[in-house]
Amino acid sequence: xxxxxxxxxxxxxxxxxxxxxxxxxxxxxxxxxxxxxxxxxxxxxxxxxxxxxxxxxxxxxxxxxxxxxxxxxxxxxxxxxxxxxxxxxxxxxxxxxxxxxxxxxxxxxxxxxxxxxxxxxxxxxxxxxxxxxxxxxxxxxxxxxxxxxxxxxxxxxxxxxxxxxxxxxxxxxxxxxxxxxxxxxxxxxxxxxxxxxxxxxxxxxxxxxxxxxxxxxxxxxxxxxxxxxxxxxxxxxxxxxxxxxxxxxxxxxxxxxxxxxxxxxxxxxxxxxxxxxxxxxxxxxxxxxxxxxxxxxxxxx
Numbered sequence: 001x002x003x004x005x006x007x008x009x010x011x012x013x014x015x016x017x018x019x020x021x022x023x024x025x026x027x028x029x030x031x032x033x034x035x036x037x038x039x040x041x042x043x044x045x046x047x048x049x050x051x052x053x054x055x056x057x058x059x060x061x062x063x064x065x066x067x068x069x070x071x072x073x074x075x076x077x078x079x080x081x082x083x084x085x086x087x088x089x090x091x092x093x094x095x096x097x098x099x100x101x102x103x104x105x106x107x108x109x110x111x112x113x114x115x116x117x118x119x120x121x122x123x124x125x126x127x128x129x130x131x132x133x134x135x136x137x138x139x140x141x142x143x144x145x146x147x148x149x150x151x152x153x154x155x156x157x158x159x160x161x162x163x164x165x166x167x168x169x170x171x172x173x174x175x176x177x178x179x180x181x182x183x184x185x186x187x188x189x190x191x192x193x194x195x196x197x198x199x200x201x202x203x204x205x206x207x208x209x210x211x212x213x214x215x216x217x218x219x220x221x222x223x224x225x226x227x228x229x230x231x232x233x234x235x236x237x238x239x240x241x242x243x244x245x246x247x248x249x250x251x252x253x254x255x256x257x258x259x260x261x262x263x264x265x266x267x268x269x270x271x272x273x274x275x276x277x278x279x280x281x282x283x284x285x286x287x288x289x290x291x292x293x294x295x296x297x298x299x300x301x
Contacts, residue, residue, distance in 0.1 A: 018191070019166040022246040023102055026093045026164070027082040027109065029116075031075055032156035034063040036146050060138065062146055063130050067123040071157065074119050078112030078159060085109070087198035087244055094164070096198055096246045106161060113159045120157045124150050199252060199299040202241045206259055207292045209234045210285055213263070217271070217282045226272050234263040255295045259288045 041058040045051065085105045086095035097105050123130075127150050135142050213230055220226075238260035245252050262284050270277040 018195070018247060021099055021248065022096050022166060023099050024089055024094050024164040024166060025082070025086060025097055025105070025109075026095065026162045027079065027159070028093070028162060029075055029079065029159045030157065031071060032063075032153065033072075034061055034068060035059050036062060038141065038143065038146075040143070041141060060141060060146070062134055062138070065130060065133065067119075067126050067130060070119045071116065071123055074112070074116040075159065078109060078116055081112050082109055082161075084240055085244060087201050087246060089194055089198060096166075097244065098246045098248070101243060102163070106163070109161050113161065116157075116159050120154065124154055127153065195247070196299045198246065199249065200296055202244060202252060203255070203292060203296050203299060205237050205241055206234070206256065207289065207296065209237045210259065210263070210289050210292060214282060214285045214289060217278050217285065220278060226268055228268045231263055231266050231268055235260050251295065251298070255291065258291060262288050 036059065038058050038060050041060075042056060045056050045058055046053065049056075082095065085101070085108065086097045089096040131147055134147075213234060216224070216226065216230060238256040241256045242253050266281045266284065267277070271281055
C-alpha cells in the first residue's frame with residue numbers, strides 16, 4: 001500500500017473513531033417578534049416628506065408585554081443550554097456532543113423546549129387581552145389587519161431538536177479511485193479543522209472566566225464588590241467543558257481539572273479583605289491563564 005493509501009486508511013479510521021464517540025445536533029427555533037411594517041403609515045411618511053418609494057419603512061411594535069417577553073426569555077435559555085452542552089461544528093447551527101451524554105443532553109434541551117411551548121400557550125391564551133392593550137397603546141395606528149388568528153399565530157413559534165450521526169466513511173459510487181482518495185483527504189482536512197475549532201471554543205469558555213477573574217483582581221478598589229460566583233463560575237465552566245468534550249480528549253480534561261483545582265483554592269472572603277491574598281490569587285489565575293493559552297495554541301489545527 002502506497003503512502004497516499006496509508007493516509008486515506010488513517011483518515012477513515014480517524015473519522016470512524018469520531019463517529020463512534022460523538023453525534024451532531026441542531027436546535028431549530030423560530031418566534032414571532034411583533035414588528036410588522038405598517039403600509040399606511042409608511043405611505044403617509046413618504047407623502048409628507050416627499051420621499052422616494054421604498055426608501056422609508058415604518059414598523060410598529062405589537063403584542064408587546066410580559067407574555068411575549070417570557071417567550072423570548074425561555075427561547076434564549078434553551079439556545080444557551082444547547083450551546084453549553086455542545087461545541088460548534090458547522091455553519092447553520094450544527095453542533096457536536098459526546099455520544100455518551102446524548103440522552104441527558106436531549107432530555108435537558110427538550111425540557112427547555114417544553115417550557116418554551118408552555119409560554120407560547122400562555123401567550124395564545126392571553127391573546128384577546130393583548131389585542132385590547134394594543135388597541136389603547138397604539139391608538140390611531142392600531143390595525144385589525146396586523147393580528148392573525150390564534151391558530152395561525154401559534155405556527156409562528158417553534159422549537160425542535162434534530163440529531164444526526166457523523167458519517168464514518170465516504171460512500172459515493174461512480175467516482176474514480178484517485179479522485180475519491182483526494183476527496184477523502186480533503187474531507188479529513190476539513191474535519192480536523194472543525195475539531196480544532198470546536199476545542200478552541202471549549203477552551204475559550206474557561207479562558208473568558210479566568211480572564212474576568214484577573215480583571216476584577218487587577219481593578220479592585222475599596223468599593224469593588226466580589227461575588228462568590230467569581231470563583232464558582234470557573235469551576236462550573238470547567239465541569240461544563242469536560243461534559244462537552246466530544247472525543248474525550250485527555251489534554252482538554254486535564255486542563256479543565258488543573259484550572260478548576262487551582263482556582264478552587266481561592267477564598268472570596270480573603271479576597272475581599274486581604275490585599276496579599278488578592279496578589280496571590282492574581283498570580284494563581286495568571287498561571288492558569290498561561291496554561292489555557294498554551295492549550296489554545298495546541299488546538300490551532
